[in-house]
Amino acid sequence: FKQINLSFRYTIMNFMDLDQRGKIQAYYIWIDGSGQGLRGKTKTMDGPIKSVDELPVWNFDGSSTDQSDGENSDVYLKPVAIFRDPFRRGDNILVMCECYTFDDKPHPTNKRSECLSVMDRVAEEHPWFGIEQEYTLYESDGITPLGWPVNGFPGPQGPYYCAVGAQNVFGRKVVEAHYRACMFAGIRIAGSNAEVMPSQWEYQVGPCEGIDMGDHLWVSRWILCRVAEEFNVVVSFDPKPKAGEWNGAGCHTNISTLKMRQDGGMAHIITAIEKMSHKQREHIEEYDPKKGEDNTRRLTGRHETASIEQFSYGVAHRGASIRIPRQCDNDGKGYFEDRRPASNCDPYSVTSRIVRTICDLD
Amino acid sequence: MDGLDGLANPFLDLPQGPNIMAMYIWIDGTGQGMRCKTRTLPNKKYTPDELPIWNFDGSSTGQADGDNSDVYLKPVAVFRDPFRRGDNILVLCETYSYEMVPNSTNKRAACVKNMERCADQHPWFGIEQEYTMFDYTGKHPYGWPKNGYPGPQGPYYCGAGSDKVKGRKIVEGHYRACLYAGVKIAGSNAEVMPSQWEYQVGPCEGISMGDHLWVSRWILCRLAEEFNVVISFDPKPIPGDWNGAGCHTNISTEAMRQDGGYDKIIEAIKLMEKKPLEHIMEYDPTGGDDNRRRLTGQHETASIDEFSYGVAHRGASIRIPRQVDNDKKGYFEDRRPSSNADPYSVTNRIVMTICLGE
Numbered sequence A: 001f002k003q004i005n006l007s008f009r010y011t012i013m014n015f016m017d018l019d020q021r022g023k024i025q026a027y028y029i030w031i032d033g034s035g036q037g038l039r040g041k042t043k044t045m046d047g048p049i050k051s052v053d054e055l056p057v058w059n060f061d062g063s064s065t066d067q068s069d070g071e072n073s074d075v076y077l078k079p080v081a082i083f084r085d086p087f088r089r090g091d092n093i094l095v096m097c098e099c100y101t102f103d104d105k106p107h108p109t110n111k112r113s114e115c116l117s118v119m120d121r122v123a124e125e126h127p128w129f130g131i132e133q134e135y136t137l138y139e140s141d142g143i144t145p146l147g148w149p150v151n152g153f154p155g156p157q158g159p160y161y162c163a164v165g166a167q168n169v170f171g172r173k174v175v176e177a178h179y180r181a182c183m184f185a186g187i188r189i190a191g192s193n194a195e196v197m198p199s200q201w202e203y204q205v206g207p208c209e210g211i212d213m214g215d216h217l218w219v220s221r222w223i224l225c226r227v228a229e230e231f232n233v234v235v236s237f238d239p240k241p242k243a244g245e246w247n248g249a250g251c252h253t254n255i256s257t258l259k260m261r262q263d264g265g266m267a268h269i270i271t272a273i274e275k276m277s278h279k280q281r282e283h284i285e286e287y288d289p290k291k292g293e294d295n296t297r298r299l300t301g302r303h304e305t306a307s308i309e310q311f312s313y314g315v316a317h318r319g320a321s322i323r324i325p326r327q328c329d330n331d332g333k334g335y336f337e338d339r340r341p342a343s344n345c346d347p348y349s350v351t352s353r354i355v356r357t358i359c360d361l362d
Numbered sequence B: 001m002d003g004l005d006g007l008a009n010p011f012l013d014l015p016q017g018p019n020i021m022a023m024y025i026w027i028d029g030t031g032q033g034m035r036c037k038t039r040t041l042p043n044k045k046y047t048p049d050e051l052p053i054w055n056f057d058g059s060s061t062g063q064a065d066g067d068n069s070d071v072y073l074k075p076v077a078v079f080r081d082p083f084r085r086g087d088n089i090l091v092l093c094e095t096y097s098y099e100m101v102p103n104s105t106n107k108r109a110a111c112v113k114n115m116e117r118c119a120d121q122h123p124w125f126g127i128e129q130e131y132t133m134f135d136y137t138g139k140h141p142y143g144w145p146k147n148g149y150p151g152p153q154g155p156y157y158c159g160a161g162s163d164k165v166k167g168r169k170i171v172e173g174h175y176r177a178c179l180y181a182g183v184k185i186a187g188s189n190a191e192v193m194p195s196q197w198e199y200q201v202g203p204c205e206g207i208s209m210g211d212h213l214w215v216s217r218w219i220l221c222r223l224a225e226e227f228n229v230v231i232s233f234d235p236k237p238i239p240g241d242w243n244g245a246g247c248h249t250n251i252s253t254e255a256m257r258q259d260g261g262y263d264k265i266i267e268a269i270k271l272m273e274k275k276p277l278e279h280i281m282e283y284d285p286t287g288g289d290d291n292r293r294r295l296t297g298q299h300e301t302a303s304i305d306e307f308s309y310g311v312a313h314r315g316a317s318i319r320i321p322r323q324v325d326n327d328k329k330g331y332f333e334d335r336r337p338s339s340n341a342d343p344y345s346v347t348n349r350i351v352m353t354i355c356l357g358e
Helices: A002-016 A112-121 A172-185 A212-230 A266-277 A280-286 A293-298 A326-331 A347-358 B108-117 B168-181 B208-225 B262-273 B276-282 B289-294 B322-327 B343-354
Strands: A023-031 A038-046 A058-061 A074-084 A093-100 A128-138 A189-194 A200-209 A234-236 A251-256 A313-315 A322-324 A336-338 B019-027 B034-042 B054-057 B070-080 B089-096 B124-134 B185-190 B196-205 B230-232 B247-252 B309-311 B318-320 B332-334
Touching: A023 A074, A023 A212, A038 A058, A038 A212, A074 A172, A074 A212, A093 A212, A112 A212, A112 A347, A128 A212, A128 A347, A172 A189, A172 A200, A172 A212, A200 A212, A212 A234, A212 A347, A251 A347, A266 A280, A266 A322, A266 A326, A266 A336, A266 A347, A280 A347, A322 A326, A326 B070, B019 B070, B019 B208, B034 B054, B034 B208, B070 B168, B070 B208, B089 B208, B108 B208, B108 B343, B124 B208, B124 B343, B168 B185, B168 B196, B168 B208, B196 B208, B208 B230, B208 B343, B247 B343, B262 B276, B262 B318, B262 B322, B262 B332, B262 B343, B276 B343, B318 B322
Parallel strands: A023 A093, A313 A322, B019 B089, B309 B318
Antiparallel strands: A023 A038, A058 A074, A074 A093, A128 A200, A128 A234, A128 A251, A189 A200, A189 B034, A251 A336, A322 A336, B019 B034, B054 B070, B070 B089, B124 B196, B124 B230, B124 B247, B185 B196, B247 B332, B318 B332
């Protein structure tokens, strides 16, 4: 199998530099009915495309993605953001889309539409976000974490966080490829590191203002899954992939408004956190695709999480719901980190909920 | 096995736009492990002071508690990244606790101070880093027969031939990567035990010895990932009739390097003779426990309990190279530091004894 794979890959390379004769490939990406899966398909366009406005509304079979019934299955795809395609290169593009129903309303699974209107309402607050996306790599069977012994476990957590060495890190190739692919695509990837559980990784996207956070994060997830295909590795965004003494995976969300970033901003940070403390349940419902059910497995109060039942915050406190970074405490301004969102959360839902709370929209 | 075939990564030639990747590297709470993480920065040539101070979760590396976990990373040295190439960089860091005091595991801070105090003596160092290659389980030396042992030591030192040396690819890759990065790698050779190798870094003055050696270790472990090989810096990886691994440390001051310097060398050795325990404490990360397994008096080591020195004597604590004895000037070699020693601790202790009289 390996031999066939090698020659297949080399053969493909011969075709990827063929001239496209003035046409480009636009890969339309959308979020499916599960609220966590990504789908995509390609359309040829006259190139180059410089603005998302040049792209047509398209559509797809929603009955195949749990987004409509068979007898009224067409769901519309409205382009909302474009990025360069790091796989096809050249002028080819990735196109992030919103789903609309046949009667031109945002599809029930479309969380971006409402997020955008929220962000438009608070635009003068200039909310910035940075999300720390954690994930776990699996072997191609989708069952064994990458590099773990079959039917067994590696040594306990300790040596793996930010590690180096073949006994400590698994899948760095995927991580390196993803980082470069995101940089090329125009995703605001800010950093990456190996995580506490072996085969678990994290990358950070941001700072992004308003609706950009969700767009950049979703496309970065698509790029990750697509890169991993090249290496025959499976990506899981499950927030507690392994029960027991193994860390879960989150989407720690860092937030600030313009006032928080300016001198004296700490007072605004504390005010915002206090507002959030009164809406624990409302936030938890938006912090994974199952209204908190997924996060119940992860937010136990152990393994650097806070319990899902209780709200807490503290400076440099990784066992709290919200952490104020030490640097911000020193500077008296900056941002704060909500550690509750799960790795499979919808960043549109998360950022929208946060802004609604701290900007008093509901 | 992580199931990734050994093909080169086709994404690494993607243009990066206006940004670079900076790999921040630090030493963790064990005093021998290294950790690293990446951040994007605007592309320009950075000195350490121009790079942002960062931070990490010290509770995951034995360097802080969970409820007060942020530990700062202060850049102290910059090298070119031989894996990501282009304008990407490696950034060696010191760790600082929340009141900006050096973390208790940060041995560089004290070393820098002492190196500055004796800067006029221009202490030079060269360290011979030995290490052993293990297979991906980390339990069996790389290339050794499954469930067994190779033939006894003898034919392997500086050997050639697939029955004599294992893992030369990694050694060759590491040497080039270090040269590219700007690490002062001076040489390399296969060692006495099969699958054991050595490379030398230096001559480095003052604090740069520790910086260059730590980064060379990171490059080695990172490179070996590509080959699914684990690098061990354990000073006695296989008990029995197999050599241990050291970090023989060569030292000289300007006075020793000049004509007639031989007297200064002997003076320095005599000062070190008075402090065997103080030095042994700093020559591995466990206050001497690791070295006890290695410094037995056999296998080209001196016993941990006795201090000795001699010209060309590889069974002594300190060896004066024959060439130095001929020239009556030069340097001397302390053979006691273990392969997993912290070069900041080692060089700091040495200059305290021979340059600062402490």
